[in-house]
Every structure is written in C-alpha cells, then in structure tokens.
Amino acid sequence: MSLLKQDISLFGDNIPWFEGLREKARKAFERIGLPTAKTEAWKYSYFKEDALNKPQIDETPHECDGHCHDASKLPFAAVELKYCNGKLTHIAHDLPCGIIIRPLYEATEDGEIKPYLNKSFDMEEFPFAALNTAFLDEGLFIVITAGTILNMPIYLHYHQHSGMNRLCNIRNIIVIEKGAKATLIEDFDGESDARYFDNIVNEIYVGTGAILQHYKRQNEASEAHHVAFNSVQVKSGGKYESLIAHGECALARTESCVRLTQENASAEVNGVYRLAQNGVSDITTNIRHLAPHTDSDQLVKGVLDGKAKGVFQGQIHIAPDAQQTTGYQLHRALVLSDGAEVDCKPELEIFADDVKCSHGATSGDLDAEQLFYMQARGIPLAEARQILIEAYLNEVFEKVEDTAVAEWLKGRL
Amino acid sequence: MTQKLLEIKNLSAGIAESGKEIIKGLNLTINAGETHAIMGPNGAGKSTLSYVITGKSDYAVTGGEMLFEGQNLCTLKPEERAALGIFLSMQSPIEIPGVTTQNFLKHSVNAVRKYNNLPELDAAEFLKLLRTAAKEFDVSTDMLKREINVGFSGGEKKRMEILQLSLLQPKLAILDEADSGLDIDALKIVANGVNQWHNQNNSLLIITHHLDLLKRIKPDFVHIYSDGHIVKTGDMALAEELETSGYKNYLKASV
Numbered sequence: 001m002s003l004l005k006q007d008i009s010l011f012g013d014n015i016p017w018f019e020g021l022r023e024k025a026r027k028a029f030e031r032i033g034l035p036t037a038k039t040e041a042w043k044y045s046y047f048k049e050d051a052l053n054k055p056q057i058d059e060t061p062h063e064c065d066g067h068c069h070d071a072s073k074l075p076f077a078a079v080e081l082k083y084c085n086g087k088l089t090h091i092a093h094d095l096p097c098g099i100i101i102r103p104l105y106e107a108t109e110d111g112e113i114k115p116y117l118n119k120s121f122d123m124e125e126f127p128f129a130a131l132n133t134a135f136l137d138e139g140l141f142i143v144i145t146a147g148t149i150l151n152m153p154i155y156l157h158y159h160q161h162s163g164m165n166r167l168c169n170i171r172n173i174i175v176i177e178k179g180a181k182a183t184l185i186e187d188f189d190g191e192s193d194a195r196y197f198d199n200i201v202n203e204i205y206v207g208t209g210a211i212l213q214h215y216k217r218q219n220e221a222s223e224a225h226h227v228a229f230n231s232v233q234v235k236s237g238g239k240y241e242s243l244i245a246h247g248e249c250a251l252a253r254t255e256s257c258v259r260l261t262q263e264n265a266s267a268e269v270n271g272v273y274r275l276a277q278n279g280v281s282d283i284t285t286n287i288r289h290l291a292p293h294t295d296s297d298q299l300v301k302g303v304l305d306g307k308a309k310g311v312f313q314g315q316i317h318i319a320p321d322a323q324q325t326t327g328y329q330l331h332r333a334l335v336l337s338d339g340a341e342v343d344c345k346p347e348l349e350i351f352a353d354d355v356k357c358s359h360g361a362t363s364g365d366l367d368a369e370q371l372f373y374m375q376a377r378g379i380p381l382a383e384a385r386q387i388l389i390e391a392y393l394n395e396v397f398e399k400v401e402d403t404a405v406a407e408w409l410k411g412r413l
Numbered sequence: 414m415t416q417k418l419l420e421i422k423n424l425s426a427g428i429a430e431s432g433k434e435i436i437k438g439l440n441l442t443i444n445a446g447e448t449h450a451i452m453g454p455n456g457a458g459k460s461t462l463s464y465v466i467t468g469k470s471d472y473a474v475t476g477g478e479m480l481f482e483g484q485n486l487c488t489l490k491p492e493e494r495a496a497l498g499i500f501l502s503m504q505s506p507i508e509i510p511g512v513t514t515q516n517f518l519k520h521s522v523n524a525v526r527k528y529n530n531l532p533e534l535d536a537a538e539f540l541k542l543l544r545t546a547a548k549e550f551d552v553s554t555d556m557l558k559r560e561i562n563v564g565f566s567g568g569e570k571k572r573m574e575i576l577q578l579s580l581l582q583p584k585l586a587i588l589d590e591a592d593s594g595l596d597i598d599a600l601k602i603v604a605n606g607v608n609q610w611h612n613q614n615n616s617l618l619i620i621t622h623h624l625d626l627l628k629r630i631k632p633d634f635v636h637i638y639s640d641g642h643i644v645k646t647g648d649m650a651l652a653e654e655l656e657t658s659g660y661k662n663y664l665k666a667s668v
C-alpha cells in the first residue's frame with residue numbers, strides 16, 4: 001500500500017502505548033485497504049486510483065508568517081487556531097477562562113489524551129481514520145471545562161499552499177465537559193493550484209448537559225481531496241448541533257457519526273453543498289440512538305451545476321431499548337444542469353417500536369414561474385437564479401444560532 | 414399629438430411546447446395616457462396575451478409584431494421589457510419561499526434603475542421609499558418582512574402588486590384580473606393606487622370581468638376579446654352592456 005510507505009519520522013515513538021496504537025492502525029489499514037467502488041459506504045465517492053498513490057507527508061517545518069491566513073479574517077471575535085500545510089502554526093494567546101488548548105504531542109507525552117484517543121470509533125470500520133491513526137503526529141487537544149459557557153467561537157483555520165502533493169493527517173480531540181457550552185468552527189481552504197489530501201479526524205465528547213455547536217466550511221482547490229470524520233459521543237441531556245458546508249473540491253467527504261449514548265441526548269446534523277465544476281461532495285451521516293428519549297434531526301440541501309456530483313448517505317440507527325426517540329432526516333437537491341448528478345441513500349435501522357422516524361429526499365430544478373415573476377419585475381435571469389438558490393440554502397443556515405456566524409458560513413458558497 | 418406606446422400588429426402566438434395557437438391576428442394600439450380594458454370569456458387567451466407582451470418563455474410568437482415606443486419587443490428578454498417600463502400585475506402572483514418581500518422589492522427597484530443608468534438605492538434610501546409606499550397601500554412592516562406572497566390572502570397579494578406598480582413607475586401597466594377576490598376596501602386601495610400613478614404619459618391595459626374596477630378606473634376603450642382576437646371595441650357603455658347580456662352575442666358560434 002503506497003500510502004503507508006512514507007519515509008518519515010513521527011514524534012512519540014518512545015511512548016509505548018502511543019506507538020502501539022499507530023502500529024495497530026498500520027496493520028488495520030493494510031488489512032482493510034482503501035475503499036473502492038465496491039465498498040458499500042464509499043460506492044458513490046470512491047477515490048480514483050491516482051488520487052491517493054502520490055501524496056506524501058511533508059516533513060519540512062512550515063515557516064508561516066501568518067499572511068496566508070489573512071484572507072479568512074473573521075467578522076467576529078474568536079479563539080483562533082491555525083494549521084498551514086497540515087502543520088499547527090498558531091494557537092491563540094490570552095485564552096478565555098475554562099478552555100484548555102494543547103498540541104496533540106504535548107497531551108500525548110503526559111498521557112492526558114489517552115482516555116479519549118481512538119476511543120470513540122472502531123478503526124476496522126473507517127479506513128481513513130485508520131490511516132489517520134497510523135500517522136498520528138499533528139493535532140489539538142481542546143477541553144472546555146465543566147460549566148464553562150464560552151462567549152466566542154473556537155476557530156480552526158486549515159490552509160494549504162501549492163507545492164508538493166501533501167498528505168495531511170490531523171487529529172483533534174474536543175472534550176466539552178459537563179454543563180459547558182462552546183462553538184467550534186472549522187474553515188478549510190487552499191491556494192487555487194494546491195494539490196493535497198486532507199485526512200481529518202475529530203473525536204468529540206459532549207458531556208452531560210453540555211452543548212457543542214460545530215460548524216464547518218470547506219471550499220478548496222479543484223485538485224484537493226478532503227476526507228473528514230467527526231466521531232461524536234453525546235451524554236445525557238447533551239446537544240451536538242452541527243452544520244457542514246461543502247464548496248468546490250475534487251472530492252470532499254464529511255462523515256459524521258454521532259452516538260447518543262444516554263437519555264435526552266440530541267443531535268442536529270445539517271448540511272449544505274454547492275458545486276458548479278466537476279467536483280464531488282459527499283455528506284455521510286450515521287446517527288446512533290443508543291438510549292431512550294434521544295432526538296436527532298438532519299436537513300441537507302445541495303445545489304449542483306456543471307458536472308458536479310452530490311452524495312448524501314444518511315443512516316439512522318435506533319437500538320432496541322431506545323424508546324420514545326425521534327429521528328428525522330431530509331435531503332433536497334437542486335440539479336441545475338444535465339451533467340450534474342445526485343445520489344442519495346437513506347438507511348433506517350429501527351429496533352425499537354415506540355419511535356418517530358422519517359426520511360425524505362427530493363431533487364429538481366429552479367421553479368420557472370418564480371424565475372419569470374422576478375424577471376417580470378426587472379431582475380435579470382442570472383440574478384434571479386442566484387436569489388432563489390440563496391433562498392433555498394438559507395433554510396439550513398437559519399438553523400445556526402448566531403446570525404453573524406451564519407452569514408460568514410454563507411460567504412464562501 | 415398622440416404618441417404610440419404599445420403597438421400590436423396582426424399578432425399570432427401560442428403555446429411554445431405544443432404549438433397550440435391561442436392568439437390569432439390580434440391588433441391593438443395603446444397611446445400614451447390611454448386606458449384600455451379587455452373583457453372576454455374564460456379561456457379566451459387574455460392572460461396569454463399579457464404573458465406574450467411580457468415575454469414569458471412558455472409562449473411563442475408565430476406572426477405579426479409588437480412594438481413598444483417603436484422598439485421590437487420580441488427580441489427582448491422579460492427583464493428588459495420590465496426595465497423599459499412594462500409592468501404586469503399577474504392574475505395569480507407567485508409565491509417565493511425564502512425571499513422576503515422587502516428583499517425582493519429592493520432587487521426589483523435597483524435592477525430597473527441599473528438598466529436605466531440610474532444609481533442604485535442604498536438600504537436606507539430604499540427603506541424610505543418603501544415605507545412611504547407601504548403606508549399608502551396599507552401594507553404593514555410585518556408583511557414586508559414576510560416571504561413574498563407566501564401565505565398572503567388574495568387581497569394582500571393584489572395590494573402588493575399595486576405597491577410594486579407604484580415603486581417601479583412603469584410606462585405601461587397590464588393588470589390581469591387585479592380585482593379578483595378583493596373586498597370593497599381592497600378594491601378601493603387598488604383603484605386609488607392605479608389612479609395615482611396614471612397620468613398623461615403612461616398607459617393601462619386592464620383585463621377584468623367586472624364593472625366595479627372599471628367604474629373606478631375609467632377606461633377610454635373597452636375591447637371584447639374572443640377566439641384570439643378583438644371582436645368589438647367600444648367605450649364604457651359596452652362594458653355595461655356585457656354586464657347585463659354577457660358575451661353570447663360576440664362569441665364565434667353566434668356570429
């Protein structure tokens with residue numbers, strides 16, 4: 001497997017439990033291999049052969065003067081953290097009370113990360129998470145301590161320069177302790193001619209009565225590949241509210257697997273995607289209701305033009321004793337050209353009887369009557385289409401509590 | 414000196430997809446300052462005429478010509494016709510979920526201004542203009558924040574159409590059954606709005622079945638439209654005659 005043949009040295013090979021985990025991951029990845037067109041979970045968005053046999057891990061330390069992040073200046077205050085070319089280059093100073101942010105290697109050296117690292121998923125099921133684990137080297141360990149209500153979002157910016165074809169494996173562990181509330185924003189971009197493969201794994205632990213709002217925006221170079229896995233666990237009364245916004249990319253897949261492990265835990269996994277070239281957007285969700293009185297809701301809307309492809313795979317699993325549970329899911333797509341394609345695969349696995357569950361999917365074009373009405377009021381057709389598309393996607397952005405954040409999320413689509 | 418605003422000569426048009434002919438050799442000239450009323454049975458093609466004038470792509474012109482201030486309309490897009498000053502108040506105004514009335518109106522006003530090389534209005538200027546107009550048509554701020562036409566009652570939709578007429582100040586307004594579903598108060602608001610806008614330089618084409626609106630907006634000409642063309646032209650007396658005896662004397666079968 002050429003991806004594993006990287007002639008590099010990683011930190012922490014003197015920490016037995018850590019090196020042992022990586023070794024286990026290498027073996028797992030060797031065994032399961034890359035997904036192909038025949039792999040059920042990847043059949044709509046498998047990688048073309050050559051996309052993955054060239055990227056190399058970049059060992060050169062990145063000398064970043066910070067200018068590469070200028071383009072993403074935020075219209076709101078945030079705790080800013082930056083990755084450039086897959087390397088952590090900036091951690092905000094003057095952190096608010098109740099937030100602990102440490103680089104992965106530091107939290108590994110003193111063992112603090114151990115109770116969380118690779119504890120939320122099984123590598124055998126997720127080939128790219130296995131690959132990520134095999135090359136664990138870079139990432140963040142973020143803890144919001146019990147009862148802390150953060151009054152500004154944590155902002156993670158990932159930027160990629162052109163140059164070598166990079167493979168970047170990043171692991172973030174985010175722990176929201178009991179009763180705490182935080183917002184996490186991830187923002188991905190790259191220089192237009194950059195080639196890279198971002199392989200991101202976020203392990204997210206939402207404690208009892210805690211709330212995490214997790215928003216992600218991705219709009220990248222047309223040769224970029226992006227695979228992100230959010231492995232989320234929500235305890236009693238906790239809430240995970242998320243929005244995934246996909247823009248251009250050769251292939252972008254965000255997979256959110258949310259385990260509602262205790263009563264009254266809830267999750268919202270919403271998404272939008274908008275592509276007009278020949279990229280692929282894949283939003284895959286797996287909501288696992290493992291306790292009674294758990295609720296989940298998903299609204300995913302996409303707009304496709306050109307030769308773009310949109311994929312939504314949504315699984316809702318309701319365990320036998322997860323009674324009085326609700327699980328809703330709706331996927332809608334606007335397909336604006338003959339060359340564009342949408343694939344939708346809902347999957348409900350319901351083992352309890354006292355539940356309310358539904359899923360739905362629609363796809364279609366813009367409404368001709370609405371377009372004519374706008375034209376008859378002097379609005380040029382192209383502008384009218386834009387207005388209707390924005391209105392269409394707006395329904396999802398309205399679910400973001402903070403309107404400044406919602407506006408910003410829309411900005412790059 | 415009368416000035417021709419809209420000149421329709423021997424127009425034939427039909428459904429683009431099926432080729433079904435609806436308008437068959439229609440002639441109509443509207444001069445600046447005039448008010449014309451078109452009356453005719455259901456399904457005669459009155460709405461079709463309004464769509465052909467405004468350029469809806471479901472319909473295709475197969476013969477004749479349409480000139481607006483001497484300019485050939487057929488080669489212009491709907492938005493260009495609107496920006497030149499043709500306004501259509503639709504029989505059933507379209508609902509657009511997700512687009513607030515205020516936002517819709519701002520796009521509309523500024524698009525027309527831009528086309529006519531006028532500076533676009535900023536948010537404050539537009540709001541001032543809108544507030545004045547809204548007051549006149551009894552449209553609440555709450556309604557302006559709602560999605561355009563979504564959940565509006567029949568009367569609210571028609572008032573909103575006339576508010577747009579007042580904002581856009583077109584040269585020609587086509588009102589397609591602007592009076593349908595209106596109570597007396599709403600009818601007054603609509604008629605007053607139209608009369609306030611109407612002057613020596615602009616013109617009206619009213620499609621209606623009812624005398625009420627015509628009594629308030631006094632037409633100079635009343636046309637009876639049947640089987641794709643105008644079969645008789647008269648004045649208000651003709652409309653009154655129709656009110657009592659209906660269209661039967663003018664339909665093809667009875668000729």
Ligand SMILES: Nc1ncnc2c1ncn2[C@@H]1O[C@H](COP(=O)(O)OP(=O)(O)O)[C@@H](O)[C@H]1O
Nearest residue numbers: 428435453454455456457458459460461462471
């Ligand atoms: N877009 C369309 N597609 C098919 N048939 C249409 C369309 N628009 C109108 N028609 C038909 O053309 C005829 C005239 O309709 P219309 O113009 O709405 O009449 P009116 O407004 O006089 O009642 C009717 O038979 C109607 O069904």
Ligand SMILES: [Mg+2]
Nearest residue numbers: 459460461504
């Ligand atoms: Mg009609």
